[in-house]
Amino acid sequence: MNGDALYSIGELARRTGLTVKTIRYYSDSGIVPPTGRSHAGYRLYDIDALARLDLARTLRELGLDLAAVRRVLDRETSVPEVAAAHADALDVQIRTLRLRRAVLRAVARRGASPQETRLMHRLAQLSGAERHRLVHAFIDDTFGGFDANPEFVAMMRSAMPELPEDPTTEQVEAWVELAELCQDADFRASVRRMAEMQAADRAGGDTGALHHELNEAVRDRIAEALAAGILPTSAEALPVTQALTALYAHAFARADDGDLRRWLLARLEAAADPRAERYWQLLATVNGWPPVASLAPVFTWFIEALRSGEQPRGEDGPPVGGR
Structure with a gap:
């Protein structure tokens, strides 16, 4: 191919398989600026523009936005750097989609009402730290203020819910039920009674061993x-x-x-x-x-x-x- 050759938008479309409309949009956006213009005023592109267009198409098909594509083409950032950042973003999206899938399957299996669906979605969206805080709050409320069995309380604090990145429907349902149980006032009162008994035993000389x-x-x-x-x-x-x-x-x-x-x-x-x-x-x-x-x-x-x-x-x- 002659390196000095110039191509019209129509010729670029035939060579790349992209539509004329798409190439014109990339050109207007500064992704693939024209090399020059014909005597009639039509835009013309050289071999470098063809290469930029081919790379732009590849990056867009991989899901990068136009701003990221422009940074790569303008050499403000490298392809590996953009690829790594985009892969990290995709990891987050994939985790989110997997969690949504598990919630939807749980809703379908349980025949959940709109209110239950909203609750399940909200609880499932909690981060690991937020899940831990919810359970720690339950433990603080039930055992706080009592000189309860320290070994038992330590065991409860060490056993935190760790919902995996790709949870099963059963795991999502179990977490939602566990979160509801931790917030159940009657269950909290029942556990407080156990804590009171443990404190009474320790006051009577019990060492607190399990x-x-x-x-x-x-x-x-x-x-x-x-x-x-x-x-x-x-x-x-x-x-x-x-x-x-x-x-x-x-x-x-x-x-x-x-x-x-x-x-x-x-x-x-x-x-x-x-x-x-x-x-x-x-x-x-x-x-x-x-x-x-x-x-x-x-x-x-x-x-x-x-x-x-x-x-x-x-x-x-x-x-x-x-x-």
Whole structure:
């Protein structure tokens, strides 16, 4: 091709595949200025203009705006610099689109109302820091002002929701439900009661340890009783209950008596709030952790067994009026 050749807009259109209208717009915008004009006043372009036009088309097809294209063509910035910045911007857009997709699928699956849809969209749009602040506010409100179990409070503060960049529908739904739960006044009051009990225990000399081995032993013994079909109100449950209260008496350095059983029953009833278990299940779903096994059957069995033990008994039989 002759380097001195000049081309009309129509010739550029044939060579590039762009429309005459598009080339004229680029020319008017200063993206591809004309090299000169014909005797009749028509715009003419040289080989450099053809190269600029080809690069401009490529950059536009990649999604760059005209201002960025002009900076590249005028050598105010390099193609790699513009490409890196644009790729970063696309990453943000992709994350936003993925989140919107997950919210829309959740709305479709739940048959959400307009109000629920707005709430789901708002909560899903929160940044990681905003999600953390929402959960920390819940913890501050429920445990603040109490000398509660420090190990338990620290565990709650360390377990924050981390919604991934490409969340599943289930993760979005779990986060929305978790956020609603953290703001539920009745649930907050229930957790505050647990915090009050922990503070009372610490005032009574409890070290605040979480007693992981004790909890596992209790779960295992009650799981065995459930598997064996032992009813919590039956005579067969008595040895199991006595063995469990003995474990608690040893762990907390207390006498294995009626006071211990009443103390234990009150704490089990407070901890058995199904919303407390749901909190950890939702957090596990959001964070992609293994599913949290339900302890509801364990709590129910132990609570009924302790309540049964508090009822007056016949000489050799189950509690009077028991099932």
